[in-house]
Every structure is written in structure tokens, then in C-alpha cells.
């Protein structure tokens with residue numbers, strides 16, 4: 294547990310560590326304030342137990358004379374008020390420190406969550422293509438929250454109470470070593486015994502909660518993502534049953550950890566009462582039954598116990614929570630470590646601010662090989678492809694032949710494991726990649742639409758105040774969306790619903806096309822972009838794309854050969870390489886496979 298906490302500390306940013314150090318100072322001052330409030334009760338009780346202390350030579354008698362009060366009772370009232378004042382200052386200080394501690398924990402949690410989100414958003418395409426988004430969402434939200442509320446916050450409490458208990462123990466130890474040592478030993482031994490008993494259980498419980506939590510997120514993402522199929526197939530029960538089970542496991546796990554951290558309080562209260570009785574008997578015995586002389590010591594011990602007992606309980610509770618939820622930290626540990634290195638590195642700048650690398654002659658994929666991790670067969674196997682600038686290039690081939698992978702390479706989303714991508718015969722490098730990407734417009738097969746307006750979806754990712762409405766209108770017109778917009782009362786300001794549920798497949802695709810056009814890209818890449826459009830709309834959209842593409846380079850993947858009929862060159866892709874290239878008519882004339890694809 295200590296190792297993980299130290300590691301978590303090392304993951305804090307320098308600013309967070311500085312704040313922690315300042316808080317540590319506050320914690321120490323708080324401990325002294327608490328001690329002062331405990332000690333302050335002593336003189337008051339001494340006078341209550343024996344008024345004659347105000348006569349003679351003791352320091353209380355001197356203070357009485359200096360105060361100028363004419364009766365011991367009024368001096369006693371002054372003492373009482375002073376004790377209360379010290380208690381009040383200590384309580385206010387403790388409240389302030391506790392508030393700062395909670396705020397600190399919450400801030401660290403929020404920063405960790407932002408760090409993970411930023412890190413995930415900057416990961417390459419393969420990271421996302423190979424993983425599941427629900428897992429990332431779960432980690433950046435739920436698991437970070439668990440780490441915040443059940444590891445960092447309890448640790449801050451533990452830290453504060455530990456300092457207080459240590460200082461308080463030292464003080465009462467100086468007051469009477471035998472009594473203090475026995476009391477402290479009794480409490481520590483009781484808590485240690487309890488902790489040892491439940492430790493293993495807390496660990497396995499924490500892991501179970503992590504697993505069930507991840508499962509819940511997966512079920513939510515899959516359930517809502519595939520809602521249409523679920524409704525039609527009426528398979529909701531499969532999901533709800535699993536969700537119920539996972540929720541029960543999370544609830545049970547968290548409840549058990551909570552219970553195990555609270556339950557010992559009652560056992561320890563018994564120990565405390567027993568100890569008080571023992572203490573009274575011991576003091577009476579050692580002071581020959583004189584209640585007046587034991588009253589100050591008894592009050593100090595009682596008040597110290599009154600402060601320390603909840604502190605012990607808090608410490609035990611904090612340790613149980615940390616132990617029971619360290620699994621959440623373990624599940625995000627690697628990403629947090631990686632995100633720290635990432636946070637220190639300079640983040641990739643937005644493409645909107647770089648000078649686009651506009652090709653003048655050609656774009657070429659030369660002998661490229663690409664193998665997805667964990668796959669037996671390579672997706673691309675020495676693929677050669679030349680895209681002359683200003684040409685319309687079609688990519689056709691059976692499903693799984695490698696067309697989308699070739700396009701991903703062209704877009705710079707993945708890098709070839711062998712071979713090169715050349716823009717005007719110059720290989721793409723890490724420096725030129727952002728500039729190359731800035732001149733490409735991409736329309737994917739499945740267009741993601743945010744739960745925002747059409748305007749914001751066309752200018753996806755551009756801050757609202759920076760959107761060029763004129764450019765959006767132009768893009769929308771070119772993508773043949775003006776008819777749809779005219780039928781909507783709010784026009785460009787119409788909300789499309791999450792993932793564009795309020796639009797037809799064709800309308801969604803046209804928004805995707807408008808999005809690519811908004812960037813005024815010089816190279817347009819369309820991956821099955823018009824597959825959801827009906828024949829007539831497709832022809833209109835393609836004619837428009839052809840018109841606006843005048844001078845632009847166009848690369849399109851299509852299953853329907855009519856889409857690529859007018860291309861200057863069509864490349865046939867099979868098993869990760871180009872097997873034939875030519876115009877539509879040339880391929881129809883000489884290639885049997887192409888003829889079959891064209892249903893001729």
C-alpha cells in the first residue's frame with residue numbers, strides 16, 4: 294500500500310506537490326492548536342478541584358493576583374471562557390484545514406481525470422482501433438473518481454489525523470509516560486488486530502468492484518450504442534440481467550468496504566470505556582483517592598481521548614478505504630504514468646494553425662506493408678499506389694482487401710511498418726505529417742455526429758466563436774444539404790440528437806461531406822462516403838463533388854462501381870496489394886474480377 298501511495302505521489306505535478314507541502318504545514322499547525330485546546334482544560338479543572346490553589350505561590354495563584362479579580366469564582370469564570378476561546382480557535386482551524394484538504398483532493402482528482410482524457414485523445418488511431426471506448430470512459434471518469442474519493446481524500450485525512458495523533462500522544466506521554474504508553478498501545482493493538490483480519494478481504498473486494506464497474510460501463514455503451522438492434526431483437530433482458538448483477542456486485546463491494554471501515558468503532562468504544570475505568574482506578578490509587586489532585590490529569594486524558602478516538606477511527610477508516618479501492622488506482626496506473634510523460638511533452642498543435650502541405654504533382658504509397666497487432670495475416674502487403682494531383686482515383690476490392698487500411702496510411706493515422714508515403718516524392722516525416730493532414734478532408738464510412746447543431750457538426754471541433762458561418766453555408770450547399778436545411782425551422786442551428794439520430798443515413802453522410810469541405814481541403818478522401826445515399830442523390834452529390842473537386846485531388850473507396858465510374862483511374866486491391874489499375878472501361882474490357890464486381 295505504501296509503495297502505491299508513493300507512486301501516486303510521484304505522479305503529482307510539481308504544482309500539486311507544492312500545494313501538498315503547504316497543506317502539510319497547515320496540518321502541523323492544526324495539530325498544535327488541538328493540543329493547546331486539550332492542555333488548556335488542565336488549569337481550569339485544577340482550580341475547580343481545589344480552589345485553594347489560588348492562594349500561595351503557584352503560577353495559578355500569581356495569575357489570579359495579576360488578573361485583579363476580587364473573587365476566585367470570577368477568576369474561574371475567566372479561566373472557563375479562556376478554555377472555550379482556545380477550543381473555538383482550534384475548532385475553527387481544524388474546520389479550515391479539513392475544508393482545504395477536501396478541496397485539494399477533489400482538485401487533484403479533477404486534474405488526473407483531465408490528464409487521462411487529454412492523454413487518450415492524443416493517442417494514435419491504432420490505440421483506439423484496438424481498444425474499447427467504454428473502458429477509457431470508465432477509467433477517466435469512474436475509476437479516477439474512486440481514486441479521488443476513496444484513496445486521495447482518505448489519504449489526506451489519514452495524513453492530518455496521523456500528525457495530530459502523533460503530536461497529541463507525545464504530549465500526553467510527556468505528561469505521564471505510563472498512562473500514555475498503555476493507552477496508545479491498547480488502541481493501536483486493537484486497530485491493528487482488526488485491520489489484519491479484514492485486509493485480504495478489502496483487497497479482493499476492491500478488485501471485484503473494479504471489474505464490475507468496468508462491466509457496467511461496457512454494458513451501458515453497448516446497450517445504448519446498439520439500441521436499434523436490441524429493440525428489434527428484444528434482447529434487452531440479456532443486458533439488463535448482466536447490468537443488475539454487475540450493479541449488485543458494485544453495491545455489495547462498496548457497502549462491505551464502507552461497513553468494514555465503520556464497524557470497529559463500536560468495538561473500540563468498548564475498549565475506550567474500559568480504558569477510562571482503568572485510568573480512574575489507576576489515578577485514584579496513585580493519588581491516594583484524592584479527587585481534587587487527579588481531576589486535571591483526568592480531564593486532560595479524557596479530552597485527549599475524546600479527540601484521539603475519532604482520529605483513530607478516521608485513520609482506520611481511511612486505511613480500509615484506501616486498501617479497498619487501490620484496485621481502482623491499479624487499473625489506471627499505467628495510463629497515469631504514461632500520461633505524465635505525455636503531459637510533459639509538447640502536445641500536438643491543432644491543424645487549423647499549420648500551413649498545409651499542398652501536393653503539386655503526386656502522392657505515392659511505395660511498397661507499403663502494414664500488419665495489425667495480433668493479426669496473423671498482413672493487411673497490406675507491398676502496396677503501390679500513385680495518386681496524381683488533381684485526379685479522381687477510385688479504390689475497389691473485396692471486403693477486407695485492405696482499402697481502408699491504405700486510406701488510413703494515406704491520412705497519416707497509421708504509419709507503414711515497411712515502405713514509404715511520398716508527397717511530391719518527399720517522404721512524410723513526423724514534422725511534415727501535421728502539415729499534410731491539414732490539407733486532407735476525410736469522409737468516413739460511419740460519420741460521427743455530436744449532440745450539437747448542424748453548424749457545430751459541420752465545423753466539428755472548432756470552438757463556437759471561431760466558426761466561419763459563411764464557410765459552413767458554402768460547404769452545406771455543396772453537400773446538397775440546403776434542401777434539408779430549408780425544411781428545418783432552425784436551419785443550421787437545428788440540433789441533430791446524439792449521433793445524429795434525428796437524421797437519415799444519407800443526411801448524416803452529407804453532413805460528413807460538408808465537414809470535409811468546410812476545411813477547404815485540397816485532397817478529399819471518401820471511404821464509402823456515399824454508400825447510404827439513394828442512387829439519384831448519390832449522382833447529384835457525386836456531380837457536385839466532381840464540380841467542387843475541380844482542381845482538388847479525390848480518392849474514393851466504393852463498393853458500388855457506379856460511384857467510381859467517372860474516376861480517372863481505378864485501382865483494384867486484393868489481399869493488401871494493387872492487382873490492376875485503369876479506367877472503368879479499360880478494367881471492364883480486360884479484368885474478369887472487375888466485370889464480376891460490376892455485374893456485367
Ligand SMILES: Nc1ncnc2c1ncn2[C@@H]1O[C@H](COP(=O)(O)OP(=O)(O)OP(=O)(O)O)[C@@H](O)[C@H]1O
Nearest residue numbers: 422423665668672691692693694695696697698699
Ligand atoms: N483495427 C483493426 N485491428 C485489427 N485488424 C484490422 C483492423 N482494421 C482492419 N483490420 C484487418 O485488416 C484487413 C484489411 O481491412 P480493411 O478494413 O483495410 O479492408 P477493406 O478493404 O477496407 O474492407 P471493407 O471494404 O469491408 O471496409 C482485414 O483483414 C481486417 O480484418
